[in-house]
Amino acid sequence: MLQDNSPVLVDEVGELLxxxxxxxxxxxxxRSTRRAIPIDREVTVRELLTHFLELRKPATxxxxxxxxxxxxxxxxxxxxxxxxxxPEARALSITDCLAEFPATKLSREDLLELFEPMSPRHYSIAxxxxxxxxxxxxxxxxxxxxxxxxxxxxRGVSSSYLxxxxxxxxxxxxxxxxxxxxxxxxxxxxxxxxxxxxxGVAPFRGFIGDRLGALEAGEPFTAALCFFGVRHPDVDYLFxxxxxxxxRLGVVRMRPAFSRAGDEVRYVQDRIAADAxxxxxxxxxxxxxxxxxxxxxxxxxxxxxxxxxxNIYRSRTGADDDAARAWLAGLVNTDRYVEDVWAx
Numbered sequence: 001m002l003q004d005n006s007p008v009l010v011d012e013v014g015e016l017l018x019x020x021x022x023x024x025x026x027x028x029x030x031r032s033t034r035r036a037i038p039i040d041r042e043v044t045v046r047e048l049l050t051h052f053l054e055l056r057k058p059a060t061x062x063x064x065x066x067x068x069x070x071x072x073x074x075x076x077x078x079x080x081x082x083x084x085x086x087p088e089a090r091a092l093s094i095t096d097c098l099a100e101f102p103a104t105k106l107s108r109e110d111l112l113e114l115f116e117p118m119s120p121r122h123y124s125i126a127x128x129x130x131x132x133x134x135x136x137x138x139x140x141x142x143x144x145x146x147x148x149x150x151x152x153x154x155r156g157v158s159s160s161y162l163x164x165x166x167x168x169x170x171x172x173x174x175x176x177x178x179x180x181x182x183x184x185x186x187x188x189x190x191x192x193x194x195x196x197x198x199x200g201v202a203p204f205r206g207f208i209g210d211r212l213g214a215l216e217a218g219e220p221f222t223a224a225l226c227f228f229g230v231r232h233p234d235v236d237y238l239f240x241x242x243x244x245x246x247x248r249l250g251v252v253r254m255r256p257a258f259s260r261a262g263d264e265v266r267y268v269q270d271r272i273a274a275d276a277x278x279x280x281x282x283x284x285x286x287x288x289x290x291x292x293x294x295x296x297x298x299x300x301x302x303x304x305x306x307x308x309x310x311n312i313y314r315s316r317t318g319a320d321d322d323a324a325r326a327w328l329a330g331l332v333n334t335d336r337y338v339e340d341v342w343a344x
Contacts, residue, residue: 073103128209200296229268298341
């Protein structure tokens, strides 16, 4: 999905950089390496800042060093260099840096080259095309909170753009097919173990919907085993009523984990470990041809989930760590263990 920077942010950046937002400009393709910025027509400065540049993204080490090189004040230059050399401290965007270190002097052309082009944000479709062929729903967590820089409020570009949208508003987006190995999990007859946390449940809502469609049509299906991690059952158990209805109909077996409910089983990997017998009944029997699909956080959840499956293999077979890793790698290489994860 393509999204826009908010008008408030664009106004702030325009004032900071002393830009005339209504001025029309064209970009010389011989100077610009930014293929995502329009070079075939004139745009206003407001359009450029709104649609085509990342204004909130934390500055990279390379960008910080370029800002430092353009700063004539030794203390400010040293501070920018220190930020560049400390990955944990990099939280300021380019515009934050220009506001905090005003001795940084760059031409407008150099600034344009410094900003990254706006990147599309990717979301999984959370509906079954079998049941609702012309409708698409997304599951989006709105990102808003104190800025890591310690100044002001940070609002996620895409999530805030969608949160501020009004009924009837057109948005810029395209639908890209997921890779075949992941789409195959929607097959109602396939034995599947689904693992997700938070908004990662989105594609699995579609998988379950396809099984409901098969049930309604009197076609064969297998019940999915679905592990789902959220904070609290009364706060953020997404689609709880739907999931429980589907479970009563026999198309899914829900195995939730609640990290803030005071339960011993807190995270999705803990629930997998607690239900190891059920998992091994599916994965340990080659005749079942069970496939595992994982969607969500790739930084913490996905590695913990892989470890949980390896632990089950070790405990059931007596294998060592190397053998467990080789077993999981075999599942991955044959598309029986498929991840759709992101780190952020």
